[in-house]
Amino acid sequence: MIISTNFLFSQVGIGTTTPDNSSILDIESSDSGVLFPRLTPVQRDAITNPATGLLIYNSSTNYFQYNSGTPGTPNWNSLTTNQHQSGTYNVGSTSIGWNYYTVTFATTYTSTPSIILTFREGTGIDNNDSNSTSHYKVANASSTGFTIAIYDTGGTSDVFIEWTAIPKTQ
Secondary structure: OOOOOOOOOOOEEEOOOOOOOOOOEEEOOOOOOOOOOEEOHHHHHOOOOOOOOOEEEEOOOOEEEEEOOOOOOOOEEEEOOOOOEEEEEEEEOOOOEEEEEEEEOOOOOOOOOEEEEEEEEOOOOOOOOOOOOOEEEEEOOOOOEEEEEEEEOOOOOOEEEEEEEEOOOO
């Protein structure tokens, strides 16, 4: 009589003989990491029916990207933890009417971000006074920057625009 025992495991361990029960793949190392496929957008877009959740490293943008769409209609999103950019634009004096100022992002976004503006005027960068007769808005927003448009009815000095750009979630 021959007795045969087969052990079946649903986890795979690399660098460990006891993979975690909640994972299908458990990789452990104290001196190296995991290297994901590094693809250009052209190579990424050539993937046939990419699975929802498929993860790649975009070598053109230097961001991890995942498919949040379906295999038939992929939607590639970047995994960015801190792609918020912000700054203060010291406009100085404005004249009556519309005044335009260009802001260029330090890092290009994958799509046009949401942009938040705060207007202040007065003496010095820390002054928090406000002029209710001034109007300001974002114009010509793109993934590389935007234009600040300020409409002033009275000609103002020491104008500051604080801005924050945040990647859109949808």
